[in-house]
Amino acid sequence: MKAKTVAIIGAGPVGLAAGAHALERGLSVVILERGLEVGHSILQWKHVKMFSPWEFNVDHACARLLHRIGWKMPNPEVLPTGRELVEQYLAPLGTKTPLKDHIKLSSMVTAISRVGFDKLKTAGREQAPFEIRYVRSGEEHALFADAVIDASGTWFSPNPAGANGLPAIGEAAARGHVSYTMPDVHGEQRDRFANRRVAVLG
Numbered sequence: 001m002k003a004k005t006v007a008i009i010g011a012g013p014v015g016l017a018a019g020a021h022a023l024e025r026g027l028s029v030v031i032l033e034r035g036l037e038v039g040h041s042i043l044q045w046k047h048v049k050m051f052s053p054w055e056f057n058v059d060h061a062c063a064r065l066l067h068r069i070g071w072k073m074p075n076p077e078v079l080p081t082g083r084e085l086v087e088q089y090l091a092p093l094g095t096k097t098p099l100k101d102h103i104k105l106s107s108m109v110t111a112i113s114r115v116g117f118d119k120l121k122t123a124g125r126e127q128a129p130f131e132i133r134y135v136r137s138g139e140e141h142a143l144f145a146d147a148v149i150d151a152s153g154t155w156f157s158p159n160p161a162g163a164n165g166l167p168a169i170g171e172a173a174a175r176g177h178v179s180y181t182m183p184d185v186h187g188e189q190r191d192r193f194a195n196r197r198v199a200v201l202g
Contacts, residue, residue, distance in 0.1 A: 003026055004028065008029065010041075011032075013090065015152075016099060032134055041155040053080075
């Protein structure tokens, strides 16, 4: 019997963990990552220290894969930065374990639907396989899967400043003065924030 196929969107901690667990269960796995490397979103805040220590950031199935290549667990009580999480955990997981053969980098998912069903047809929809459209190297591709796990996160789709899920009045016009990320105010973006009054939302 052919193994079920699981498509996972995002090669961050959750996506790679989902892939590791799926492989242990004998499933066929495809991980689509929009960035050039695993942990792409995390590298956008690589300077930030995490609020949980290593022991809560390493998945057990991932650790089993890593131990086979001689990986050593970092001090479980230490809080890693985003860069350390990627360099010491996600990068070896995505480049040196069997997961590496299941990851498609630079693959931006653009749409997901059920095969043979438009927006109006519903009867039997839950039994149909998924069709995942993604763009890689400027070309559009289609992938078919029995299940989809969205582990893409929210980094590239941040919440607007408005309390009701809509942009605050005037937010679009002030976009050039708004940072939706965690800027490195001691490093690359120091000049932008030094000696200025900054409002923090959230």
